[in-house]
Amino acid sequence: MTIKDIAKACGVSVSTVSRVLNNRPDVSEPVRRKVLDMVEVNGYIPNDSARDLVRSRSDALGVVVRGSGNLFFSAVLKTVAREIDRAGYTMVLRYIGEDDDEVKTGASLEREKKLRGLLFLGGRFDYTPAELAPIGVPYVCCSYTNCFGSLAEEDYCSVSIDDQLTAYRAVERLVELGHRRIAMLAPSLDDRSISELRYKGACAALRDHGIEPDPELIEVTGGCFDMPDTYEGMCRILNRGADFTAVFAFSDTTAIAAMKALEEHGRRVPEDCSVIAIDGIAVSEYVNPTLTTMVQPTEEMGREGVRILLDSIEKGLRGCHVVLPTRLRPGGSVRPVSKKD
């Protein structure tokens, strides 16, 4: 069942059928209807590869997900998938490891599959213009915006939260409640990643309230936001007998891991120690105690990411950067510092 069969069945030419299918203007109403009918009854579906070949482009969008350990990205991915679908594009997905090069992956994917655009989810994305050059299609970085100056604003698009500000607010919240000795579990400190931004924000909040960050209270747990590593990190802080009344974890899942370590060391949350995090994944509303966390707008992030990508493709949008607001979701894991401390 090809376009030729439809043409023959309608007694028109192949070009006419093609015109109808792509709703071009110059075809008469009766003919259009007839063709559409034939397509309908025969259940004809155009051959994508043939179209892609002649147009030398496809209708596929590439999504490269990195750091899949984080449940937050799974959530964003779902809305991304839905939006791509809704727009009539196809999604081709690739997960990469923490150490893989997302740009190289993206570029080769793009050339093989003739992708129309690329969406990077949860990557570090600290690349120079030269490294980005091989990518021949629009792309947007979801959940990360480059703040380190290696990229000009107009060179790429992004949708993210203000990681620094969000971390600032989280820590500020603890300080407001009287906490001054706050432990931190950071996947990394200075790799130009989201972690670094959050770390900076956290330190800024401390300093703005006259508290100097104490190295004894900081543990670097490895780049993956994963639970076992964070659990270990929390244990290290506890085992060296550090003095603290609160913990700031860089994600919900790592906060949950930290809480386990705390409880196992006899520190009840929140009675003996408060815990705050960033993410707002579903499960953190159900753990015990429920997690106090800075909620990222999952839905909007996926939707905006796709919207920007499509606008880049279809309307030539460039250098667009959307920063989404976060909000505090109070849970049971935070309380004012107790008198005795």
Place this chain on the structure above:
Amino acid sequence: MTIKDIAKACGVSVSTVSRVLNNRPDVSEPVRRKVLDMVEVNGYIPNDSARDLVRSRSDALGVVVRGSGNLFFSAVLKTVAREIDRAGYTMVLRYIGEDDDEVKTGASLEREKKLRGLLFLGGRFDYTPAELAPIGVPYVCCSYTNCFGSLAEEDYCSVSIDDQLTAYRAVERLVELGHRRIAMLAPSLDDRSISELRYKGACAALRDHGIEPDPELIEVTGGCFDMPDTYEGMCRILNRGADFTAVFAFSDTTAIAAMKALEEHGRRVPEDCSVIAIDGIAVSEYVNPTLTTMVQPTEEMGREGVRILLDSIEKGLRGCHVVLPTRLRPGGSVRPVSKKD
């Protein structure tokens, strides 16, 4: 940069280059090397659409994910993605809602994109041969095998756990520890889904130990395995003052939701009430108390699913059904029934 350019640069014909690229035997070693070199230095990448067109097939595998609420599927999806990648295929992904028709989605996806195969993740998959007919390529159902007789074994492939047996074991474990009044939170009871299988298994375990399932202890929470609904269900059981010493939840996340309801009603886990579940997702090892659960082999499920699909495509494998073992992961949420009960 097309195959023609490579041919010209090497002073050979287009067909020869094509032969080299598809490593056909009949090309001399020097020529082969020369072509390969040219491909390397020019960074030539063949045009997929052209190849797909002439072969009238692609290298894409479709993955249709349903019931994305369940974190377990997110985990499987990752290994599926990795395996597809490793085998040199491309993955096109579509999430569908709980009420959507996965077979229709799959079939249209297949025809548009000329997919080589389809993998259904977490679907209900209770279809008749007639409904399956539109699918023109091999497919495998991941995480579900049809036990209701509408499909012959040789009509499809699957990889799953023995849901009935796993639920049986979970409940049996509770019974062994003295529990006789066991509440159940079932997404659904009789829709030919995984839930029904687990429900049956649970009931069988009860009856085999001389316990008649008590409707007062059973709540149907809706098909989505989602946390708010399960939380509500647990509350309903609690609010009607039902008498029970343990809860069997059909998934880890729903168990976590149930635990929240229990705690909020002043029932401590596991002191006042044991909780057991099925899944074994990462986070359930970190919640408080850690969840006792029947672990599904995530890794194997993804790997086997893809392997079977590829064997179906490349070697004509048919009617293959792999049933993966589950194992009990003891946690802190279960303990023997206390004397006073």
Place this chain on the structure above:
DNA sequence: ACGAAATCCGGAAACGTTTCCGGTAACGTT
């Protein structure tokens, strides 16, 4: 040394579209 078989390679058709170009017919304008 001769024919047959094997090896290697080029030509060309084919895959199913889109799109440019040109042609016909109807229509309105002067």
Place this chain on the structure above:
DNA sequence: AACGTTACCGGAAACGTTTCCGGATTTCGT
């Protein structure tokens, strides 16, 4: 009545591959 415009449609090239077919060259057995 002649001409320019417009609306509609068909023909054919082009997209970049794969693969069949057949020709040329080499190898081999006798």
